[in-house]
Amino acid sequence: MKSQQIRQTFLDFYKSKQHEVVASAPMVIKNDPTLMFVNAGMNPFKEYFLGISESKHSRIADSQKCLRVSGKHNDLEEVGVDTYHHTMFEMLGNWSFGDYFKKEAIAWAWELLTEVYKIDKDCLYVTIFEGDASENLERDTEAYDYWKEFIAEDRILNGNKKDNFWEMGDQGPCGPCSEIHVDIRTAEEKAAVDGASLVNADHPQVVEIWNLVFMQFNRMADGSLKNLPAQHVDTGMGFERLAMVMQGVRSNYDTDVFTPLIREIETITGHAYGKTEQEDIAIRVIADHVRAVSFSIADGQLPSNNGAGYVIRRILRRAIRYGFTYLNKKEPFIYMLVNTLAKQMGDAFPELKSQKNLILNVIKEEEQSFLRALDQGLVLLDSMITAAKSNSQNIIDGNKAFELYDTYGFPIDLTALILREKGMELDEAGFEKAMAAQKQRSRAASETTTTDWTELRSDDTQEFIGYDKLEADVRISRYRKVTTKKDGDLYQLVFNMTPFYGESGGQTGDKGYLESTSGDTVYIIDTKKENGQTVHLTKNLPKDLEGSHKAAVDVNQRHRTSSNHTATHLLHQALRKVLGDHVEQKGSMVRSASLRFDFSHFAKVTPEQLQEVENFVNARIREQLPLEENRTNTYDAAVEDGAMALFGEKYGDVVRTIKFGNSYELCGGTHVPNTADVWHFKIMSEGAVAAGIRRIEAISSDAVKDFFAEQSRHFDEIKTILKSNTKNPAEAIAQLQDENVALKKEIEQLLKAKAGNLKGNLIASAQDINGVNFIATQTDLDAKSVKELAFEIEREMDNLFLIIGASDGEKATLTVMISKNLVEEKDLNAGSIVRELGKHIQGGGGGQAHFATAGGKNPSGIAAALDAAKEMI
Template identity: 80%
Template sequence: MFLDLAFAKAESLKNIIPLSKNKKIELTASVARMKSKQIRQTFLDFFENKKHQIVASAPMVIKNDPTLMFTNAGMNQFKEYFLGNSDPKNNRVADSQKCLRVSGKHNDLEEVGVDTYHHTMFEMLGNWSFGDYFKKEAIAWAWELLTEVYGIDKDCLYVTIFEGDKSENLNRDTEAYDYWKELIAEDRILNGNKADNFWEMGAQGPCGPCSEIHVDIRSDEEKAKVDGATLVNMDHPQVVEIWNLVFMQYNRMADGNLKNLPAQHVDTGMGFERLAMVLQNVQSNYDTDVFTPLIREIETITGHSYGKTEQEDIAIRVIADHLRAVSFSIADGQLPSNNGAGYVIRMILRRAIRYGFTYLGKKEPFIYQLVNTLSKQMGDAFPELKSQKNLILNVIKEEEASFLRTLENGLALLDSMVASMKNDGVTVLDGKKAFELNDTYGFPKELTRLILSEHGLQMDEDGFAKALKKQQEGSRKASATETSDWTTLREDDTQEFVGYDRLSGDVRISKYRKVVSKKDGELYQIVFNMTPFYGESGGQTGDKGYIESASGDTVYIIDTKKENGQTVHLTKNLPKELDGPFKVTVDAHQRARTAANHTATHLLHQALRKILGTHVEQKGSMVRSASLRFDFSHFSKVTKEELVEIENFVNARIREQLPLEENRNNTYDQAIAEGAIGLFGEKYGDVVRTIKFGESQELCGGTHVKNTADIWHFKITNETAVASGIRRIEAITSDAVKDFFAEQSKSFEEIKEILKNPTKSPAESIAALQEENNALKKEIEQLKKAKAGNLKGDLIDSTQLINGVNFISSKTDLDTKSVKELAFDIERDMENLFLIIGAENDGKATLTVILSKNLIEEKNLNAGSIVRELGKHIQGGGGGQPHFATAGGKNAAGIDAALVAAEEMIK
């Protein structure tokens, strides 16, 4: 085995490999069983010795790139360098990047847990060169690290190179081949096709050939039977890719053509979990110490042992994997929600809950209990897990409780469907209904299939797949966007932002392109060499304004976004003279309102920490010209008294007329040391901007007022919960507050005019009206009961005996509550009862069916099935239990037909 040879290699190197002046690795027999922490640190030390700058992992949740929701590869945070939009401070960097792959092109979700080497959240060890070294150094260092430092036997490794592609007019990567053959036997250098060995960022952008390094960790007996070369890229669990060396030398244009990049780059990515599997001499990523602490905790909590049954093993793997993805996402500021990135996180967590519910029998929240283990295990490498532990734990616990309630409701609905199927002699559940259970109620397809099988029934798999495909196609069409290539007018212009100091300026267009989407129609994106426009980022919406040419031609800028480090201006049409020059002007009124709201969020943050406690941390914000929204960590509802105190605190800072103190050239460490607050989930550069108003000091790139007096006044309009442990305050400032008070005053005068009671205050008059209204309500209820009581006798007298069933039907104008009470009242007094009541209220129809319980078994009747069929007459639908069910519809004229149809059922 390669591990034995690794030990021999260690001896030949005298057990020590120098990495730098102060860093050494002891390459003893234990190297093959390195702990994951050592594996990660060894990688970073190695490349630091190769003059790489070691950088921190970027947040896994991406906030300022409209093309991505999550970091799905190590290169994401460096896109602007590959695209040439900005220059790196160091041409060589390395890191361990946390990544998430669950949507889009890189979607491994369905394999996660089923196999042993795909993950949702994973670490990508990577080294990069931005126009510095290229194939020779990248290949040599990868080989050195794997074989000499980590001690992996060369005879266990295979490498692949790009074989070329005639359709793209791309030749075989003979340059990489020539470098590899100096290090490894030529029969271990394999050709790879475009799908495997030509890496692309997306439909457009930097791309190039790549060399993958694969490892074969099968036993000697298995290797003797089957040549490992035949298993490369064949999804064999023990012959896996561990490192991909991408050589970026082309740019994919919108029309599909490839152009040479002005500089050649290296982008490598090595799967940390897979590397740990190799070095720890195990056959599965889940058998490494990356996952075993979580698996042991799951065993303890659930009472199920890993390694006994395949289904339980899959469930345990899914839970261990998904916990990591959800925890890191929450730590980076992305809470589960019903849209966007939050929807993806909720979907991942619910998948874990489903597996625990179905295969481990967990009907109560339990996944949240694993957060402590994860925090202890990975908190040193990723300190956000420690600092955000309580938030992560509480959010997951609340999401579990909520979804388990959904599962309970889904079970009741599915039970009703099963009863109806048996009643109608149907053995296959309609695929559309199964999909509706999944899509509308969040009820998992796997659980539907399992429960049906327990009743000897099946699910229409094809129908489910068709319904899913139809929904996906609709979503794709709705969000489809066609983006043309950039037309570059000035290659050397580097965009400069001047919007902190002025709201207009003379500019030239650097590049532009057309974007067509179903949502927004045809728009143009324009990048200027300089701009005073603030692009949407950090929770603040983008500026609006206009472009003016020398000839007086005016084009309006309807929005401004940040994309790959540049400010992009959106317009509905292009200027007539693209060469310029132009004058651009920001809408000063909207900017001032937005700035007031942004500064107010800082003062609000200060107030919350002062009044509620220093545990409060910002978890998100939305700053617009009209209003502000601020999300923060806090584990109870903010009381009315606290809200008043918070509002008063902010307004006191406004009255103090605090001037803006700004530092645009501070280092991150220095700013934090000086007391500035940074936000978790934000990626800060080497140079940061600090904003200070009195004792409020934060890292912020947004726009602000020059003095707090410019805010005028601060008014909270709403306080609510966003998720477990997360509260939201919505508020207004400036002109919006003036408009609010004016509207309040107007409403107050209107109320006084309506009340017309000079002897009482409006509040006293309204209290008197409420008291009178409550008395009238009680009187109406008593009249309804009397009416229903009179109707009860009439209905019993109208009973028809049909085929041994006491059949009663009636049409009334009683409300739904009264009809229900009447139906149960009659059912208590009669046996063999089939009662149907049709009611019309405000032009809408309801049908109520109640059956004596003996009829359900003796006559094989089901109120839910009956009311669904009769509901067609009133153009509606409904359901319920076999004993009692209701339907609602919009066709009140169909009530009589429904009553006749019910009688025909009995006959």
């Protein structure tokens, strides 16, 4: 079977078992503080397992995009080294939310593998949870008994808690699991070593293919286990590993999931796969990583220096480094693979086709940037090596190597490789110590402790009423305490209903207060969305937790935020009108004070175009367009009707559409009732964020009023400074600029005259020392004049060694000029000399062999530097 058929067969099989087949959720996670990326197929359904909300379908099947590079599930360093771990992978899964359990999950898994895919039963082993006395957990005999119906008992193996008890994290739903392993070794290999002994032993041909997780428990904050209200099934089968089995190969990279990419890498680099192990690893790393990066960018996550963006940048840089080191690729090339990937997987994941140009350009720019950093790092490493050798040292300090890694992104294994090639060593212990210290600082800064939820009204399903009301009488359903180093103790409250909008879709959360009938008031400082529920953050708990409270949203902040959100919709429409239909929203931040809008466009937006965009938005505001809202549309119907959906967003079956005139989008945010309420729109800045991504920052409503008032004040201040009540201030400023230019020219002429006079005096003061015409002086000329003076003297005098010290306040400079014949005959080097002399002025410098400069912060050391220069001669 081809990989596309393998995927479709899985989905069709579970559709025949009354499962709803759904599309993969975006790989980049929003509204979950515990995860950046989907790292398991169950992540998009977390709220169902937690009991926060109910799924519309009790049975679901999908192929979910996953990424594992950090945290508990971290496969990054194994990727490429072995043949079956990946960063980005597809997880084929079937789910039961309180419906079927172990019996059906096991029976259907066996049926699909052996009767539909026709995998040889004698190749399969299964594991069950052996129990754990420390947790009072018994052996999963129920799963064992079901498996006995299909497979020989000697192929049902016990597994420990690490392998056969699946947990989402430190807290949350968990339960025993039953893994299915496949042995694809040859008959001779199987005869030599029993396959059962190789299960869970990291053997490349005896691998786990499917994990059937039986969600029964909830892990509490204190580590204890409680039974979930309902039992669920969560299965995940590795698509790439299944393809390996179905296509009769011994490596995931030999399947048609990867071979098109590998062939393209071979063509681009001229290195053949299968020749040397190190080159094979490099090719596997690149083939894997380009998938992870491409899918992440398609889902809206660009490489950056923090958070999820840093993870993506790290993956891409690992691929670049392998190409640089082992395939000798010193120029960008990974971006060229995007066309192959889009062609290969674009039918199953259309976002790869629609976002292809963006993905390609972002990767290319990242490659160019990191290759420049590698070049810079090589120069710095070379200087470290030179310095070490000059001190008769054969080892590079670990702290310096860490600085190279931390500041410039220079890979430590590349540092070690270069050092070995030059017969030197790396202080690995020092590097690891510096790395550990940084990780500890990072952990300490982000450390969070969370208590379990205290349930007050567990039967309530939260309702959001904030589109229609900004006040409501509510009851607290649950609460917990969260402690962070940054914010200290905070409390999270969940209400049975809420008018507060939780941060999502780029819009910040509401603020406000909670008032009890007794008059006790607690301020809500922020509102978040977490796993499908709205969470209200407070610094204190209400005294009355059981009673009714008035929940009130800050009306002014909500209005300003809603105004900015409406403005982003009008801005999106304007950009597509002015720049073209290729423009797509790539991110936004809607606050009460301002808005930020990222969009795809491959050129700088001209001032004329920005003005046109601004005019377009303000024209829509003046048209007083009313809000047309639909909260009951289906996703397919809304999109078919022309509503714009954003890539990387997760939409439900029922969606909300927002329409202002011809602006028509899917959106869950809050908006003003009429565009007139936006009052006015003003663009504050426009610039690049990444290759093909531009950013506009703008303001509306009250912020524009404040801006215009401030500009008016500045205008009055300028008129006062110019002492011009009637003259146009612009004309007065232009006149001042003309006068300034004229004065600068006069100063330059005076300095030239001063330098001309000084030149004659200096030539006359030259001392013949060992056949060298030595000149030393201190002056207050500027740097440009000193340089011109030095070159003029050099043209008129042979065998010259000239040093000029100059000071400007607390800054000092040294300039050394040496005749080119002395550079060769006496082996003098101005760069080396000025570096040494620079120590006297507490600075450093460098330059060419005949001309160099140094800067420092100790003007009083100039005289000593001049004397030291004379001593050198």
